[in-house]
Amino acid sequence: MGRNLQSDDRLRPVDLARGHGLSTQAVRNYEEAGVLPAAARTPHGYRTYTPLHATALRAFLALVPGHGHRTAASVMRAVNEGAADEAFRLIDESHARLLDDRRTLQAVEAALRGLGSTTAYAPGPGPRPAGRFIGPLARELGVRPATLRKWERAGLLNPRRDPRTGYRVYGEADARDARLAHQLRRGGHPLEQIAPLIAQVRAAGGTEPLEAALRDWHGRLSARGRAMLTGAAELEAYLRERG
Known part of the structure; x- marks a missing residue:
C-alpha cells in the first residue's frame, strides 16, 4: 500500500460502523477474522482505520448477498493475505453453484412439463x-x-x-x-x-400450484446474479486501492 497517512485519513471503528448500520464490535470482529486488513494502533492501544478499511468493508458487505457470508469472508481473507488467485477461485466456485442452481430450476420446469x-x-x-x-x-x-x-x-x-x-x-x-x-x-x-x-x-x-414457487425461485436466482455483479465491482475497487 505504501501510503503516508495524514491525521484526517484516520477513522475510528464507529466511523466505519455508522454508514452500514453495524456495531463497532462487528467492525472489530471483521478485522480479527481477517475480513478487514489489520488496523494500526495509537500509543494508547486504540484501533485506527483508514479509507482502505472502509473500501474493504464495502466490498465484503457487497459480496455477502451474492456469495454468502462464509464465502465472502474467505474471499476477503484471501485478498488481505495477498492470495488474489485463491479469492478468484472462490468466486468462480460461487458462480458455478449459481449456474448449477439455474440448471436445477430448468430441470424442475422440465419435470413439471412432463407431468402434463x-x-x-x-x-x-x-x-x-x-x-x-x-x-x-x-x-x-x-x-x-x-x-x-x-x-x-x-x-x-x-x-x-x-x-x-x-x-x-x-x-x-x-x-x-x-x-x-x-x-x-x-x-x-x-x-x-x-x-x-x-x-x-x-x-x-x-402444476399450477408450483408456478408461484418457480417465479420466486427465478427471482431469487436473478437477485443473486445481480448481487454478484455489485460485489465484483466493489471488490475490484478494493483491489485497485490496495495496489
Missing part, C-alpha cells in the same frame, strides 16, 4: 401399477433411502406396501413425486413448503 403427459392418480383402495423398491429409487435420485423415508413422514410421498413383505413399493406417480421433491429440495425449498405443493398437484392433476 403423466396420468394423475387418486389414492384409493384400487390396485396401483407395479413399481420399484426404495433402494433402486434412492439410487436413481442420488439420495439415501433414509431421505425417502423422511420425505414420506413429511407427506411428500405415499408409497404402497407389498402385502407379503411389507416393503415400500413406488409406482410411477410416486417416483414422479420423489423427483419433484428432490428437485425442489435442491432449489432450497423446505419440506413444509414442498408437501402442500405436491399434495395439490396430486389432487388437481396439474
Whole structure:
C-alpha cells in the first residue's frame, strides 16, 4: 500500500460502523477474522482505520448477498493475505453453484412439463401399477433411502406396501413425486413448503400450484446474479486501492 497517512485519513471503528448500520464490535470482529486488513494502533492501544478499511468493508458487505457470508469472508481473507488467485477461485466456485442452481430450476420446469403427459392418480383402495423398491429409487435420485423415508413422514410421498413383505413399493406417480421433491429440495425449498405443493398437484392433476414457487425461485436466482455483479465491482475497487 505504501501510503503516508495524514491525521484526517484516520477513522475510528464507529466511523466505519455508522454508514452500514453495524456495531463497532462487528467492525472489530471483521478485522480479527481477517475480513478487514489489520488496523494500526495509537500509543494508547486504540484501533485506527483508514479509507482502505472502509473500501474493504464495502466490498465484503457487497459480496455477502451474492456469495454468502462464509464465502465472502474467505474471499476477503484471501485478498488481505495477498492470495488474489485463491479469492478468484472462490468466486468462480460461487458462480458455478449459481449456474448449477439455474440448471436445477430448468430441470424442475422440465419435470413439471412432463407431468402434463403423466396420468394423475387418486389414492384409493384400487390396485396401483407395479413399481420399484426404495433402494433402486434412492439410487436413481442420488439420495439415501433414509431421505425417502423422511420425505414420506413429511407427506411428500405415499408409497404402497407389498402385502407379503411389507416393503415400500413406488409406482410411477410416486417416483414422479420423489423427483419433484428432490428437485425442489435442491432449489432450497423446505419440506413444509414442498408437501402442500405436491399434495395439490396430486389432487388437481396439474402444476399450477408450483408456478408461484418457480417465479420466486427465478427471482431469487436473478437477485443473486445481480448481487454478484455489485460485489465484483466493489471488490475490484478494493483491489485497485490496495495496489
